[in-house]
Amino acid sequence: MSLFACVTGADRGLGFEMVKGLLKDGYTVFAGRYNKEWRLLDELESSYPDSMYIVDIDVSSDASVKAASQFIKSKADKLEVLVNNSAIGGDHNDKTIYDSLDFDEILKVINVNALGATRVTNALFDLIVAGDKKLIMNISSEAGSINTCYRKGWFAYCTSKAALNMLSAIVHNSLKEVGGQVLLIHPGWMKSWLTGTYHDEAPLTPDIPAKKLVEMIRDPERYKGERPTFIDYEGNKWDF
Numbered sequence: 001m002s003l004f005a006c007v008t009g010a011d012r013g014l015g016f017e018m019v020k021g022l023l024k025d026g027y028t029v030f031a032g033r034y035n036k037e038w039r040l041l042d043e044l045e046s047s048y049p050d051s052m053y054i055v056d057i058d059v060s061s062d063a064s065v066k067a068a069s070q071f072i073k074s075k076a077d078k079l080e081v082l083v084n085n086s087a088i089g090g091d092h093n094d095k096t097i098y099d100s101l102d103f104d105e106i107l108k109v110i111n112v113n114a115l116g117a118t119r120v121t122n123a124l125f126d127l128i129v130a131g132d133k134k135l136i137m138n139i140s141s142e143a144g145s146i147n148t149c150y151r152k153g154w155f156a157y158c159t160s161k162a163a164l165n166m167l168s169a170i171v172h173n174s175l176k177e178v179g180g181q182v183l184l185i186h187p188g189w190m191k192s193w194l195t196g197t198y199h200d201e202a203p204l205t206p207d208i209p210a211k212k213l214v215e216m217i218r219d220p221e222r223y224k225g226e227r228p229t230f231i232d233y234e235g236n237k238w239d240f
């Protein structure tokens with residue numbers, strides 16, 4: 001039985017590690033490329049020439065998502081799992097409500113982080129419904145939790161992840177009707193380029209959460225329910 005997965009923002013960081021883990025688990029993986037200068041996916045593809053497709057996808061663009069979904073649909077008639085991983089950190093500054101805020105920047109981050117995941121889900125939803133697992137894994141963040149919010153700034157990123165959580169809840173209400181599940185994940189604080197420069201001070205390398213997330217995909221039944229599941233990479237529940 002063929003198993004199909006799609007991971008967006010897969011050039012590096014968590015997305016790349018998810019692609020690696022899913023390939024090892026026997027999936028045929030559509031790996032979303034955004035950063036054409038970063039070549040890790042090409043190296044990986046040479047090890048998995050029959051089960052990996054690199055797909056150009058800018059989740060902020062309707063045209064790009066449409067072209068990518070057409071390509072995926074030319075190769076697969078179902079997807080077991082869609083991992084919406086793409087994101088940008090936006091300006092990680094100390095601006096509070098007392099300061100002058102850059103609303104264009106906030107809209108840009110929301111467009112990538114929240115609408116991007118929903119754009120891709122919208123374009124591929126028929127394949128997910130046809131899949132054996134019917135699983136959407138949206139990579140969210142503790143920063144999107146309204147109930148535990150302690151920050152006075154980082155408006156763009158935090159708001160984008162809160163919006164992603166709501167968009168996921170709405171999608172889940174359709175997906176659960178056909179036996180599927182939306183999982184919202186806080187992957188932990190990872191070393192990555194999310195905020196533009198490499199964050200070496202973070203405690204986790206992305207392969208650590210990726211391993212746990214691939215395990216969740218192996219056995220998603222335990223996460224299925226009425227509501228989207230919002231958990232960290234170790235399976236601990238997060239408060240919306």
Ligand SMILES: NC(=O)c1ccc[n+]([C@@H]2O[C@H](COP(=O)([O-])OP(=O)(O)OC[C@H]3O[C@@H](n4cnc5c(N)ncnc54)[C@H](OP(=O)(O)O)[C@@H]3O)[C@@H](O)[C@H]2O)c1
Nearest residue numbers: 009013014034035058059086087139141189190192193194
């Ligand atoms: N790192 C953390 O501590 C942390 C904590 C909580 C949640 N997360 C979440 O974990 C996920 C993975 O982040 P990461 O830490 O692995 O950072 P990352 O390496 O920056 O991964 C994000 C990926 O998305 C890509 N991307 C940016 N804009 C895009 C667009 N318009 N279309 C498609 N792809 C786009 C990035 O490309 P470029 O590199 O070219 O921008 C990058 O490959 C994100 O959803 C992030 O919000 C991370």
